[in-house]
Amino acid sequence: xxxxxxxxxxxxxxxxxxxxxxxxxxxxxxxxxxxxxxxxxxxxxxxxxxxxxxxxxxxxxxxxxxxxxxxxxxxxxxxxxxxxxxxxxxxxxxxxxxxxxxxxxxxxxxxxxxxxxxxxxxxxxxxxxxxxxxxxxxxxxxxxxxxxxxxxxxxxxxxxxxxxxxxxxxxxxxxxxxxxxxxxxxxxxxxxxxxxxxxxxxxxxxxxxxxxxxxxxxx
Numbered sequence: 617x618x619x620x621x622x623x624x625x626x627x628x629x630x631x632x633x634x635x636x637x638x639x640x641x642x643x644x645x646x647x648x649x650x651x652x653x654x655x656x657x658x659x660x661x662x663x664x665x666x667x668x669x670x671x672x673x674x675x676x677x678x679x680x681x682x683x684x685x686x687x688x689x690x691x692x693x694x695x696x697x698x699x700x701x702x703x704x705x706x707x708x709x710x711x712x713x714x715x716x717x718x719x720x721x722x723x724x725x726x727x728x729x730x731x732x733x734x735x736x737x738x739x740x741x742x743x744x745x746x747x748x749x750x751x752x753x754x755x756x757x758x759x760x761x762x763x764x765x766x767x768x769x770x771x772x773x774x775x776x777x778x779x780x781x782x783x784x785x786x787x788x789x790x791x792x793x794x795x796x797x798x799x800x801x802x803x804x805x806x807x808x809x810x811x812x813x814x815x816x817x818x819x820x821x822x823x824x825x826x827x828x829x830x831x832x833x834x835x
Contacts, residue, residue: 620668624648624658624681624707635704644702648679648688650709656681662702669693669702674718674753679707689716689750710750717784718753719743722775722791726762730794735766739792744775745784752780761792769793 627638627645635645644662649655658681668675669690679686688707696703710716722744724737731737744757759775773787 619676619678619687620671621678621680622660622664622668624660624679626682627657627659639701639703644705646705646707648681648686648707648709650688651711653709658707660705665690665702665705672721672755674720674755676710676750677707687712687750689718712749712751715747715749715782716753717745717747719745720754721756723756723758724761724770724792725758726760728761728764728768728794730764730766730768733766735794735796736798737761737764737792737794741785741789741791744772746777746781747784748781752778754778754781759791761794764792764794766794766796 624646638645638659639662642662643659644665646658646660647655648658658679660679668677673690673693675690677688677690679688686707687710689710690705691708692704692706694703694705695701708716720743722739722741724739728735728737746753757775757777759770761770764770769790770792771787772783772785772789772791775783775791777783
């Protein structure tokens with residue numbers, strides 16, 4: 617994954633009021649930490665950071681701070697719940713020779729055959745936890761589901777992971793499946809229950825006759 621460059625400035629003031637002033641000025645309060653170094657509070661331009669994160673949360677960011685370049689990943693990205701504005705970000709220092717953990721989006725491609733036959737596509741895993749070197753983290757994991765029919769499944773072992781990427785789930789973890797429509801399933805269960813009820817009524821109708829014959833014999 618290509619690197620993006622972002623300029624940061626040291627931040628001395630802390631607290632909600634200074635942070636609010638920074639956001640109104642188009643800056644995002646942030647903290648930089650990791651790799652045994654000291655934690656540093658900084659600010660970064662909201663617009664530029666927003667453009668970088670639009671490429672994915674796992675985009676490598678070369679943070680330029682006080683004449684020094686630090687390779688980082690953005691984590692703990694906080695946004696305003698109503699407006700979506702960036703509120704705060706953590707930048708974690710990384711090295712290209714040390715693997716890190718991340719979550720990568722899983723995208724299903726195509727319309728399954730089973731859906732065309734009336735089934736439903738269910739996706740169980742939307743973000744796949746992985747371990748990889750920072751530069752090997754993919755933007756997403758894609759898999760073609762167009763040939764899946766009703767009852768077919770996609771498990772982790774079926775995914776084509778890029779070289780150097782290790783998934784943190786079991787190989788048989790269920791990723792997606794095509795299932796029969798719930799309405800059809802409910803109707804089938806109702807028909808089965810109705811059939812059992814009819815059989816039960818038939819058994820009860822026979823019982824009195826058997827009992828009557830027995831009573832007549834005793835008389």
